[in-house]
Amino acid sequence: xxxxxxIFFEHASLTKPxxxxxxxxxxxxxxVVLAAWILPRHAGSNWGxxxxxxxxxxxxxxxxPLPATQAPTANVLAxxxxxxxxxxxxxxxxxxxAIPIPDKQTKNSKKPVVSASKQAKPEPEPExxxxxxxxxxxxxxxxxxxxxxxxxxxxxxxxxxxxxxxxFGWYVQVVQRKVSENWLKYExxxxxxxxxxxxxxxxxxxxxxxxxxxxxxxxGVPSLDQSAVRAIQRIDTxxxxxxxxxxxxxxxxxxFDYKR
Amino acid sequence: MEYRNTIYMSDLMSKKPVVAGAILRxxxxxxxxxxxxxxxxxxxxAQDWIRTGTGLGVDKVRIAVPDFKQSTxxxxxxxxxxxxxxxxxxxxxxxxxxxxxxxxxxxxxVPGSPTEVRFDAWVNPPVNASMLVFGDFGVTGSSLTxxxxxxxxxxxxxxxxxxxxxxxxxxxxxxxTIAHRFANEIIFRLGGGIAxxxxxxxxxxxxxxxxxxxxxxxxxxxxxxxxxxxxxISLSPRISPDGSRLAFSSLxxxxxxxxxxxxxxxxxxxxxxxxxxxxxxxxxxxxxxLAFSSSRAGDPNIYTVDAAGSGLxxxxxGKGPDVSPTWNRKTGxxxxxxxxxxxxxxxxxxxxDGTNLQRVTDQGYAVSPNWSPxxxxxxxxxxxxxxxxxxxxxxxxxxxIASKQWVQLTHDGxxxxxxxxxxxxxxxxxxxxxxxxxxxxxxxxxxxxxxxxTFGGRNSQPNWSWK
Numbered sequence: 001x002x003x004x005x006x007i008f009f010e011h012a013s014l015t016k017p018x019x020x021x022x023x024x025x026x027x028x029x030x031x032v033v034l035a036a037w038i039l040p041r042h043a044g045s046n047w048g049x050x051x052x053x054x055x056x057x058x059x060x061x062x063x064x065p066l067p068a069t070q071a072p073t074a075n076v077l078a079x080x081x082x083x084x085x086x087x088x089x090x091x092x093x094x095x096x097x098a099i100p101i102p103d104k105q106t107k108n109s110k111k112p113v114v115s116a117s118k119q120a121k122p123e124p125e126p127e128x129x130x131x132x133x134x135x136x137x138x139x140x141x142x143x144x145x146x147x148x149x150x151x152x153x154x155x156x157x158x159x160x161x162x163x164x165x166x167x168f169g170w171y172v173q174v175v176q177r178k179v180s181e182n183w184l185k186y187e188x189x190x191x192x193x194x195x196x197x198x199x200x201x202x203x204x205x206x207x208x209x210x211x212x213x214x215x216x217x218x219x220g221v222p223s224l225d226q227s228a229v230r231a232i233q234r235i236d237t238x239x240x241x242x243x244x245x246x247x248x249x250x251x252x253x254x255x256f257d258y259k260r
Numbered sequence: 261m262e263y264r265n266t267i268y269m270s271d272l273m274s275k276k277p278v279v280a281g282a283i284l285r286x287x288x289x290x291x292x293x294x295x296x297x298x299x300x301x302x303x304x305x306a307q308d309w310i311r312t313g314t315g316l317g318v319d320k321v322r323i324a325v326p327d328f329k330q331s332t333x334x335x336x337x338x339x340x341x342x343x344x345x346x347x348x349x350x351x352x353x354x355x356x357x358x359x360x361x362x363x364x365x366x367x368x369x370v371p372g373s374p375t376e377v378r379f380d381a382w383v384n385p386p387v388n389a390s391m392l393v394f395g396d397f398g399v400t401g402s403s404l405t406x407x408x409x410x411x412x413x414x415x416x417x418x419x420x421x422x423x424x425x426x427x428x429x430x431x432x433x434x435x436x437t438i439a440h441r442f443a444n445e446i447i448f449r450l451g452g453g454i455a456x457x458x459x460x461x462x463x464x465x466x467x468x469x470x471x472x473x474x475x476x477x478x479x480x481x482x483x484x485x486x487x488x489x490x491x492x493i494s495l496s497p498r499i500s501p502d503g504s505r506l507a508f509s510s511l512x513x514x515x516x517x518x519x520x521x522x523x524x525x526x527x528x529x530x531x532x533x534x535x536x537x538x539x540x541x542x543x544x545x546x547x548x549x550l551a552f553s554s555s556r557a558g559d560p561n562i563y564t565v566d567a568a569g570s571g572l573x574x575x576x577x578g579k580g581p582d583v584s585p586t587w588n589r590k591t592g593x594x595x596x597x598x599x600x601x602x603x604x605x606x607x608x609x610x611x612x613d614g615t616n617l618q619r620v621t622d623q624g625y626a627v628s629p630n631w632s633p634x635x636x637x638x639x640x641x642x643x644x645x646x647x648x649x650x651x652x653x654x655x656x657x658x659x660x661i662a663s664k665q666w667v668q669l670t671h672d673g674x675x676x677x678x679x680x681x682x683x684x685x686x687x688x689x690x691x692x693x694x695x696x697x698x699x700x701x702x703x704x705x706x707x708x709x710x711x712x713x714t715f716g717g718r719n720s721q722p723n724w725s726w727k
Contacts, residue, residue: 164308167418170391170450173321176312178452183314186663197313208453234634239453242421247308255313 164250168242175204175238179254182234187227188258195219195258198228203249208237216253228256320359321450324382324389324413325349328406329372332398336430340404341397344435350480351443351458352393354711356686356704357451361389372396374409374420382413390414391421393446404430408442410449421449436482447684454684461725462680462689463487463497463506464700468717474508474521479682479702479724481713488521488528496540500547500567501726505529507541507550518552520569532569536560540584543567544592545726551575551585551595562597564612575614584628587612589681590635596620598627607640609661620659632681632705636660639669639679639688656690658705669707680724681705689713691720 165172188195198219202210213232215225232254241250327345330337353360367381371394382389395408410422422445428434440458447456457479466475469486474497477484487506488494494510506521518538520531536556543550551564557574560581564573576582580601588594596609607620607629620626624644631638642657654675659666670676674694681688689702700714700722 165310167415169415170321170412170421172310172312174450174452175310176314177319180314186665235452237453239449239451244418244420250308250310253309253311255311257314 164245164247168245171238171242175252175254178235178238179231183231183256184227185258185260187223187230188260189221189223190260192221192224192258193260195221195224197255197257198225199253199255200228200232201251201253202232203251204238204241205249206241208240210235210238210252211249219256219258221258224256224258228254231256320357321391322361322389323352323358323391323393323450324361324366324387325352325393326363326366326370328395328397328408329370330398331372331396331405331407332400334399334430336399337397340399340430340432340435343432344397344406344439347436347439348393348443351440351456352446354480354687354709355443355447355451355456356709357447361387370394373407374411374423377411377413377419379413379416379419391450399430402430404428404434404438406438406442410446422446451684454686455727457682457684457687457724460683460727461499461503462700462702462713462722463499463725464691464714464719464722465495465497466714466717466719468719474506475719477713479687481700481711484714487523494519496721497723498541498543499523499723499725500543501545502547503725503727505567507531507543509539509541509552518550530569534563534565534572542585542587542595544587545589546592551587553581553583553585553597555581562595562614575610576617577614586629586631586638588635589631589633596629596631596638598629604646607638607659620661620664625654628678630679630681633683633685636662637705639681639690641677641679641690642666656688656707669703669705671707676701678721680722682724683727687724689722689724691722 196219197217198215198221199217200213201216202213204210210232213229215229218225241247325348328341330341349360349363352358365386367378367387369376369378371377371392373396377392377394381387382392390413392411392413393408394411395406397406398404404427406426408422408424408426409420411419412421413419424442424445426438426441428438437459443458444456447458448454460479461476462479463474463476465472466484466486467473471491472493472495473486473490474488474494475484475486487497488508488510490510492511494508497506497508499506504522504524506523508519508521509516510519512533515533515535516537516539517533518531518541520529521527522529534554534556536554536558537560538552538554538556539560541550541552548567549564550567551562553560554563555561559579560583561577562575562582562585564575565571575595576597576599578601580599582597582599582601585595585597588596593612594609595612596607598605599608600606604625605627607626608617609620610617620629620638621640621642623646624642625646626640626642628641629638630640638659638661640657640659641654643654653673654677655671656669656676656679657666658669669688670690670692672694674692676690676692676694679688679690686705687702688705689700691698692701693699694701695712698718698720699712700719701710701712703710
């Protein structure tokens, strides 16, 4: 610098501080750049909780008690079908079939089939009350209920004083196994994901053949109802009824839970 | 396994947790019933109801089969009892519907009669059984008496499901027959009315005498012996539905003919010769007609004929060889067969009058269709990626007729061919070269439980009897 333009007295040469300044500035800039490169890259990805762009990811909180998005089953109150608590109202008319005293011997033999059944039945009926929400579980108790891979179910051997289920549990298991094996789920409309439970009733004759197959309570999906009925019709026999059993037939109420 | 679609198989064979203790005593209801009944002065024998459903864990029955107890002290007891126990255990094991508890878990004292059964020993861990088979076995003089029971051990109030008594000669064949019969009874009861296969037979081709003759054996490979002694080449044996006649194709001095062998008379019976090359006979399920392939008109085509040999009727027309017919075993109204009309052999189905021809396989080299007893499936031997350098080999496949979905059953190599269904629809017997030479193997219809049945010579083309 020219000596006569020196205004300030200090002779301070700016070279050294300038060099320091430049160096530090450059160093700082390098540091910033390096920090941006070396430090964890995904530091920014925590912002907005992932997703990038405009999407904002959210974490599912499983302990918020939202109602489950499952098809409610067996809404007894709100549909037109006969309902779960299947009494046989049509048999009620036989009530006035009083026992005339002189004919006691002969009439008694026919009566057990008809009147005793609904005399005993009204007792269990009050228990077939409510279906816990979202489960459509077994309605009468006592019953055995359990959870298998999320599908709740159970079976109860109630009904008209019949003790078939207690004495011949192995036969009930045969029925259950065979119907489940013969149910071809691909017959159901492929657009259906889940559906209400469909209840099908049928009789098993002495020889073990299923007869009188009917849909007792529809699931609302016709293809599912049809596949359930066909599952039972496909079966030739369950095996003869146990020889110890004195009745001529057994009635079965079978439900089908469909989940794709 | 690569399942194209889980059809009936996954329901049949899924391993879901055991449904334990599903029977609860409705003592309350029974008591109520009795009270109500006594009020009405009528006994309470009523319309019985069962309520059950899907999704409850379709499981195999857990069954315990201890050795039977000796009821007499005869010298022959020990050896016959061992044959009986082994046969009974393997019959129930092979049935495909039971989960047999291993013998090492059984309690030390073995029950010999219903009064000796201790339910808690069998229901609780480590045995954890739902069913118990037990009984006694004894030789007295020149007769062998066996008592057998099947108990539902979870139901100690009324456990008996079966109680049987058998009497026979004290030979090991008789011990085996009694074991087969008792096993069949158990399988019939617990398997839902489908008879067991323990007394069924398998007919096959064997060259261990130097010529390819038709042989027969029990379903578990025991008791193998020759049926024909023709000294020429005999192939594709097919037993009739009632088990009285065996149809097969045989090379005579002039050509390949369909021959009929009477099992009752133990000799060949007359059957007309049709000219050309006649192969692969197949019986209708009512035993009245045979379908076979004949080249009498030039190209091999499918013909039908009465069981006596009259009424020859042609079913297929068109170019390309049509061979290996098999009837729909449930209805007898449809046939599946192999046709080379598009080049490589493919499987086709048609109605019994030859109409409604439909192709079932889409690619590769497909042969040996065999229709299942319930009418739902075809078992076939398929080489899906056929061609030079293509991986894989001939494997047995199952195809659902209605939906055309297929499942591969064998994977482990060897050439697998000529599948044949068992009468209960749960087992398939086939020939395989996986052991180095062609032998007969059997398996469950989901591809598990492979068992080699023959060991000597070269054995092929098995055919399972109808009952």
